[in-house]
Amino acid sequence: LADRNQADNQQETSPTLPAADRTQPAAGIPPVRRSPADWTQDTIPAGRNRQPYPNANRGFWAWLSTGAFLATAGAAAVFIGLLLVGVNLWMSGRQMDTARVEAMTGQVQVATNAAGTTWKNISTGYRLKRGDQLRTLGASSATLAFFEGSRTLVSPNSALALEELNGSSGKAIQVKIDLTSGETSNKVTPLQGEKSYFLVQTPSGTASVHGTEFNVRVTKNGLSKFAVNTGVVQVKNNTGEVTLQAGQTTSASENGTIADPTYQFSVQGSVLSIDETTGMWEVSGMEFDVVETTAISGQPQLGDTVSVTGRILEDQTRVADSIEPADDNSQTAFFTGTLEKNEGEEWQVSGLFVTVNQDTRVDENLAIGDPVRITFNLLNDGTWLGLKVESLVENPQEPVTTATMTADPNARPGYEFTPDEVENVSCESSDLNVTGTLRNTASNAKDYAANVRLGYLIDRGGQYIDEVSLSPDEWTRIDAGQTVTFQIHMKMNEKWSEAQKNQKPDDDENDAEVKLRIFIASATNRPDHLNGRLTVTVRANCQVDQTPTITGTFTATQPTESTLEGTKTPRASKTPAALAPTRTPANTGQCPGDKTQP
Known part of the structure; x- marks a missing residue:
């Protein structure tokens, strides 16, 4: 093969020139040199296959069979592989620096300018980046999923900005959410690396965590509430810092004061009494104090169904932080505390007593001293009947879930x-x-x-x-x-x-x-x-x-x-009149004021 290539090369370097080119040039004029393509055009008769380099293909196949081709192909494969890896890392990096809208209901929007004066609707799958502003309107919510597994549920009528959002390999993440109104429920996976952090900032305080479940709420009167379900949360501002354990809550006011950590309570039911002199209210048999910092939405009257959240002080006094109209007419309540007694039917949690019977759902492996959450009903005789006792220790055993209908792959409903x-x-x-x-x-x-x-x-x-x-x-x-x-x-x-x-x-x-x-x-x-x-x-x-x-x-x-939440805290009248239940008018086709309604 080498001899054949050498012969071909000799032929290509000694072409047969046409007669015109063999003519001697005039004195002083250099000879005209023409390209091999010109030679071929002159020597090959018309109608025959033209090939400027007769042995070019033969030389190409010779090169293809040598190690040079294999080396070149290998280098190209390595280059393409590195290119694909680089593109993949680049795309992954872009996703690490975003939060995906994993689920949503209602109407959720993002600002289209930095001033937040114009907004657009978004849908599931939308990716938020650093600096984006998001808001949920009435009866709307959104779940934000971060690349390392943390999630934030944004409640209705909330507004926030992703002030910081950075991710890197090894599941390291840096998140800072600026919550200006509404509420978020956050489930943060254990942070990886010393530089990782997850912060929720409000106008009056900032919560920092390292793997926990916690809620942050900003009311329209400037009060910020922080509550922990599991894990540990630090709440701080320019005036101080407190540490919340599982089941505890605190609040920070506009003047910067952070309340001491306490356990929390919540009750939903009918307003049974309001005492303006003492500030004592009663909802479905639970009494609590209403103070100047209590945020009250609207003007609740006797007979109204309301939802109340608040704190349990060391002396067992219950202080309401917020009172709002309830979503429905159900009568429910819960409180958190430390398990002190779990024998017999009368259990004790942070000095409060609750009845536990065979129908109460109880997490396994509860121990004295564990933080727990008690969901209960208020009976007519004042007894608190426990419905569920949940451990707030991290990674408790999951409670038994309700059975569902077995799927049938052959069923074809419409x-x-x-x-x-x-x-x-x-x-x-x-x-x-x-x-x-x-x-x-x-x-x-x-x-x-x-x-x-x-x-x-x-x-x-x-x-x-x-x-x-x-x-x-x-x-x-x-x-x-x-x-x-x-x-x-x-x-x-x-x-x-x-x-x-x-x-x-x-x-x-x-x-x-x-x-x-x-x-x-x-x-x-x-x-x-x-x-x-x-x-x-x-x-x-x-x-x-x-x-x-x-x-x-x-x-x-x-x-x-x-009225909307955020108005001045109303004081109930000394002798409030019971409000009659709201009546639904018959479908007569008439609006009030003799205006026709279809």
Whole structure:
């Protein structure tokens, strides 16, 4: 092969020149040299295959069979591999420095400019980066997932900014959340490396953790609340610092004062008494003190259902930190403390007594001195009946979960909302109720639906909504051909009332509008065919007659006097009058003030 290549090279360096090129040039004029391509063009007759270098292909295949090709190919493979690794590391680095919106309900937005004057709606999967501002509107929430496993649940009517967000290999992370209003629930995985940190900053204090579950809340009167479920949290500002253990809470006021750590309590139920002289309130049999720093939303009256959270002092005095209207009419309560006695039916937790019987769910391996959370009911005789005793020690045994319907991979249920659109006009109302209907369209008995759960999104008008609830929102089984009904309850805020009052006659295009989308969030059988949805549209217009194209069951209840949280703390009247239960007017087709309602 080498001899053949040498012969080829000799042929290429000694071409046969055409006659014109063999002519001797004139004296003083250098000979004209032409390229091999020109030689070939002159010597090869037309019609024959033209090949400027007759042996070029033969030389290429010779090179291909040598080690030079293998070396070149190997180098190229290494280069491409390094390039792919670099791209992968670059993409991973970009994801480390973001927080993904893992789940959301309602209307969640991010600011489109640094001043936070304009906002846009986002959806599940959106990635937040350092400096981004996020807010949730009424009845909306979002779960943020960080790359190393930590998560933050942003509650309704909350606003925050990701002031710092950096990630690196080895699951090291640096997070600083600036919470300006609302509440976050944070579950932080154990931090890796000395430079890692997870901070939640408020206007009056900052919480720092190294792997724990804790809640931070900022009220509109400037009070910041910090509560720990498991682990340890440090709360500090310019005036001091405290350390919270599992089950403890503290608060920081605008003037910088941080309260001593205490255990916490929460109760939801009917307001039974209000004593303006002593500041003592009673809700569902639990008494507590209302002080100047207590944040009260609205003007609760006797008979109202409220939700109360507060602190348990060393002398067992309970002090309310916040009082708000309740989401529903359920009567529940819990408190945290140190387990002091767990024998017989009467248990003692931080000096408080609770009855524990065979129906009480109790975590295993509880020991005296452990921090615990007691969920209980208040009986008529004043007894606190324990429903659940949970350990707040890190990594306790998970309680037994409720059994669900077994999936059948061969079942093929169909899902349909009937009707799939409800459109109405709201006239002078603050509480709106809609009845929805869901049907399994399958006809074969084997095609049942299992573990069906509903969800909702607020497509428009989240700024008008305080709360949205679905009741019921899940079913263990829906047989083929079966129809189930559910209630959609929307609690509107003062902005909605103002929108109704300011509506101009014959101005349909500028109606304030709320649009909800109800959908099937999950189901065990045929989970890839959850296509049904119900759209609920409500417009604020009492000035003109409106007739919906498709009408569902719709009820508007009359508003009661209330104000948004953040107003001055009201003092209850010395002899408050009981407030009669809110009545739902019959569907007569008339609005108050003789205005027509469809």
